[in-house]
Amino acid sequence: MGRRVDVLQLAVLGVLLESPAHGYELRKRLNARIGVFRTLSYGTLYPTLKALVARGWITEVDREPGEAPPAPLTGRRARTVYQVTAAGKDHFETLMAAPGPDAWEDDAFDVHFAFFARTDAATRLRILEGRRVRLQERREVARQAVARTRERRDSYTLELQRHGLESVEREVRWLDELIRNERTNDTLGE
Amino acid sequence: MGRRVDVLQLAVLGVLLESPAHGYELRKRLNARIGVFRTLSYGTLYPTLKALVARGWITEVDREPGEAPPAPLTGRRARTVYQVTAAGKDHFETLMAAPGPDAWEDDAFDVHFAFFARTDAATRLRILEGRRVRLQERREVARQAVARTRERRDSYTLELQRHGLESVEREVRWLDELIRNERTNDTLGE
DNA sequence: GTTAGCATGTAAGGAGTTACATGATTTT
């Protein structure tokens, strides 16, 4: 109920927009596609699906109407297939088009990025630049931590912090390149 | 109360073993030193300190006995300084010496690594190798994800997954080198 | 025949954040 955007809800809407799916399949898709959901459990997913139905953003469709049965479809357990409603699509697009500072955070950033194909270049740039500022702040903190640790005599802590700093630096460079690409309108080959 | 080792408790014990501290200072030290606790809040830290006191692993000491007053020490708010007990030190060493699979996970790995100076080479190697196996598994999943996404036409998802894969590959190489160093007994210059 | 995969769901609980409550001291 918080004002904070629920990252999982956003991701479910995004994945379901590509094609309807039931919970079990949805989990596999999320796990495979967005790093954040590597370990997403059913105990999280099913209640989220219920919440999305309650808000009218998705609906149950027992079988994709008019679609050719994709598999043997022998009598498996009843599967509840979900589909995004018009209101759900609107909601998804609103969230994607007006990214607040929440979208610069680790998890939310990944989810927004995964659906960049559904946004315009201006929004993509806004998110990439916001993310870069976040990481630059983090890099500064990491640099100072390394500097302070260098004076102490703990080579393992130093090694851990050096590695952390390098990871942040690498990610900033990655963002630099993505931003350059967006600005050149060289839309990643798409 | 779970059987799972509480990572924060371990970190607090480790940092307090270096020198006693009060909550406010402790938080700064944890934030600066171990990446995982970048955002640790008082709402987490203070209850944890209470829990450690309740278990007899740390005790309150109102002022380090016999220590020279380090600062002006004008009448600030009462600070509760905590110190590790003998039982606490034992507990810390037991946890560090017998790392289970929990210690290969992201957060726990960082905390264990940060206190490598307090362990022996055999234990360090065990943790590094356990961690490497975890990451190799993750790398395999990431490779398959990239391969699958390559067939679809979503360059942003592909870019995100490629970046994730490269991060894991980089971390595996880092571990390779650390393991090589441990084996050569070239203990990081210490 | 038993293990793995398919499929959905709930209840209990862990681990953490945010917001609140309070107040002194130091710096600008």
Add this chain to the structure above:
DNA sequence: AAAATCATGTAACTCCTTACATGCTAAC
């Protein structure tokens, strides 16, 4: 005079996992 920093603590709430409950089908 205001803002930042020092300092401790609680209550409510969120998000998520684990464990449980159930049962079918496919492969070994």
